[in-house]
Amino acid sequence: MILYFSGTGNSRWAARRLAEKLDDELVSINAALKGGASDGGTLDGGASREGAAPAVSSHRPLVFVTPTYAWRMPRVVARWIDATRFEGNRDAYFVLTCGGSVGNAAAYAKRLCVKRGLRFRGLAPVIMPDNYVALYETPDAATCEALMAGAGPQIEKAAALIADDAPLPEPPVDFKARLRSGPVNALFYPALVHDKAFAATDACTSCGACARRCPLGNIALVGGHPVWQGACTHCMACIGGCPTRAIEYGEKTKARRRYCLEDVTGA
Numbered sequence: 001m002i003l004y005f006s007g008t009g010n011s012r013w014a015a016r017r018l019a020e021k022l023d024d025e026l027v028s029i030n031a032a033l034k035g036g037a038s039d040g041g042t043l044d045g046g047a048s049r050e051g052a053a054p055a056v057s058s059h060r061p062l063v064f065v066t067p068t069y070a071w072r073m074p075r076v077v078a079r080w081i082d083a084t085r086f087e088g089n090r091d092a093y094f095v096l097t098c099g100g101s102v103g104n105a106a107a108y109a110k111r112l113c114v115k116r117g118l119r120f121r122g123l124a125p126v127i128m129p130d131n132y133v134a135l136y137e138t139p140d141a142a143t144c145e146a147l148m149a150g151a152g153p154q155i156e157k158a159a160a161l162i163a164d165d166a167p168l169p170e171p172p173v174d175f176k177a178r179l180r181s182g183p184v185n186a187l188f189y190p191a192l193v194h195d196k197a198f199a200a201t202d203a204c205t206s207c208g209a210c211a212r213r214c215p216l217g218n219i220a221l222v223g224g225h226p227v228w229q230g231a232c233t234h235c236m237a238c239i240g241g242c243p244t245r246a247i248e249y250g251e252k253t254k255a256r257r258r259y260c261l262e263d264v265t266g267a
């Protein structure tokens with residue numbers, strides 16, 4: 001079972017390719033977090049039954065595909081895995097799309113697996129365009145094209161190992177990577193992950209796409225205009241996917257390209 005979380009489409013793209021290569025079902029953690037339906041998988045997503053943990057049942061290995069946030073899987077995904085009941089196959093693979101480095105993310109995925117009684121089978125990074133427009137410049141079209149061309153073979157390599165029931169390679173981790181995935185990650189969320197700087201300009205047409213795309217249901221349309229509700233995970237789906245480029249994050253994004261590969265709420 002391929003379970004993905006994605007803000008701007010990279011991880012969904014990677015997950016779809018893995019599902020094709022492995023001939024496996026594709027399940028949306030975005031939909032589960034929002035309490036809706038999955039991509040067709042057998043996921044009892046969200047906390048749909050009162051008092052019961054959401055359940056996932058799969059006879060095939062679990063393959064989690066997510067972006068990298070501050071050199072680890074997104075905190076919302078780690079929490080979802082922690083709160084979910086997994087039935088059937090206990091093998092867990094992780095494929096993290098990233099703009100350059102996953103740091104020591106594998107150690108934290110492994111720790112979560114131990115806690116949940118899953119068998120950690122490794123973590124593969126897949127380098128793709130960096131979507132973090134709130135903090136950085138995003139790559140230009142030519143760079144994105146080159147990165148996408150390079151991502152395919154990385155996914156195929158991971159898929160081949162998963163198909164063979166083999167572990168993913170464990171590359172050595174240096175001090176900088178440990179620092180980034182450890183204390184820097186811990187500081188990142190309280191210091192930077194908030195939605196106070198988001199605002200919609202007069203270019204907003206009240207189309208509602210931002211509210212629909214937000215995987216956490218964190219955007220309400222009030223009088224036709226988006227209002228951020230304070231429970232943001234900085235996935236960049238709203239700012240990256242606004243069709244009229246009406247969303248800014250403070251002043252700096254005014255001059256920055258938006259990045260969005262695909263609308264992850266679409267089929």
Ligand SMILES: Cc1cc2nc3c(=O)[nH]c(=O)nc-3n(C[C@H](O)[C@H](O)[C@H](O)COP(=O)(O)O)c2cc1C
Binds near residue numbers: 235
């Ligand atoms: C909040 C946030 C934090 C990020 N942190 C990292 C990081 O630590 N390392 C990295 O290489 N890329 C980082 N990125 C880039 C994304 O991981 C990358 O663009 C990913 O492929 C986006 O996936 P998505 O399109 O499925 O949302 C970050 C992006 C965001 C929005």
Ligand code: SF4
Binds near residue numbers: 204211225241244245
């Ligand atoms: S996606 Fe853009 S245009 Fe549509 S409601 Fe949101 S801010 Fe307005």
Ligand code: SF4
Binds near residue numbers: 216218232236
């Ligand atoms: S408000 Fe925007 S950046 Fe925050 S979680 Fe929702 S879509 Fe992502």
